[in-house]
Every structure is written in C-alpha cells, then in structure tokens.
Amino acid sequence: MSYRSCDDALPGFALRYFPMGALSVHIPAAGEKTEDALTKMPDDYYYRYRAPEKGGQGRYEMTEVDYDPRVEICVRKATRIRVPDSRCTDKDPGHAWYYLRLSSHVPAVGRRAAGGSFMVPNGDSYRARRNGGDGVDAAISYKGPRG
Structure with missing residues (x-):
C-alpha cells in the first residue's frame, strides 16, 4: 500500500x-x-x-x-483537526502528535492538518504557534531530536 x-x-x-x-x-x-x-x-x-x-x-x-526538522502539532487522530497541545501532553484518548515538515503549512487550532505523519520523526522537532502559518514562521519551542 x-x-x-x-x-x-x-x-x-x-x-x-x-x-x-x-x-x-x-x-x-x-x-x-x-x-x-x-x-x-x-x-x-x-x-x-x-x-x-x-x-x-x-x-x-x-x-x-529523512532527518528534516518537523513541526509537531496535536490533532484529533480520527480527523486530523488541530487541537491545543495540552490534549497530547495530557495524553487525552483519541489525540496524537502529528508531524509536518518545517517547509510545509501548519494549520491553526481548529483547522485540518494534511501531508504530515503520525510517525515520530528521526530528526529535530518544534512545537507550533496556535495560529499556525508557514512552518518556519510557526515553529517555536525546540523539542530536540526525536525517535
């Protein structure tokens, strides 16, 4: 597949x-x-x-x-609608981190994410601003190497 x-x-x-x-x-x-x-x-x-x-x-x-940097956002797993990060840090059921390339668009909270992955990346990751935007501009809070 x-x-x-x-x-x-x-x-x-x-x-x-x-x-x-x-x-x-x-x-x-x-x-x-x-x-x-x-x-x-x-x-x-x-x-x-x-x-x-x-x-x-x-x-x-x-x-x-690849080891490209990623932006991690919290989403409802079934719909990939972005929710506040606290849903993932609190491990709320049905929510998971979703990883987008730093070069992609990051959706605002309440918007649907696409083109990323639930697979934890090999490289560095960043959290994102609530209002989203271009990956580089939306990235905050460096999380360091993952994987």
Whole structure:
C-alpha cells in the first residue's frame, strides 16, 4: 500500500518492520503478505528506511527516512483537526502528535492538518504557534531530536 494510509493512521493500515542487518532480507511488494515482519519498531533501530512499492531484496533497495526538522502539532487522530497541545501532553484518548515538515503549512487550532505523519520523526522537532502559518514562521519551542 502507499505510505500515506499509514502516515495518516487510517484504520486497518499499519507499518511493518524488517531487520535490515541481513543483506538477503526479502521485502514484499505492495499487496503481498508481510509474514515475517515485526509490528513494532525495535527500540534499538537507529536508521529507518522505506521500501519501494515494488519491494526488494536487501537494504540497497530501501530509501532512508529523512532527518528534516518537523513541526509537531496535536490533532484529533480520527480527523486530523488541530487541537491545543495540552490534549497530547495530557495524553487525552483519541489525540496524537502529528508531524509536518518545517517547509510545509501548519494549520491553526481548529483547522485540518494534511501531508504530515503520525510517525515520530528521526530528526529535530518544534512545537507550533496556535495560529499556525508557514512552518518556519510557526515553529517555536525546540523539542530536540526525536525517535
């Protein structure tokens, strides 16, 4: 499947993880079964890769997940409508951090977010102003490396 369904945490879609230490690991193509995959990313993974839709054999087929800075906003998970950050810091059910590229538009509280991911980024992250705006202008409160 496309990664967008997993990035948006749509029901019925989930990322699967394969160990990349072995050069011979087979990554299935989109639509194939993922029998040997892990359902949770191991804590000792430092680098993350995404497989091409055609699948592949070994780590040389993969694309490293980028380390671009992100802006984290709190959203209602089901709708991606932005809510106050306190909903996520208080761990209110149904709310989660959503990560947008620093180069993208950050929605104001009450507006819908798009084009980001619920996946915790590898790189640095920032919180955002309540009124949103361009990512660089909306970014505040450096959070440091994530992942």
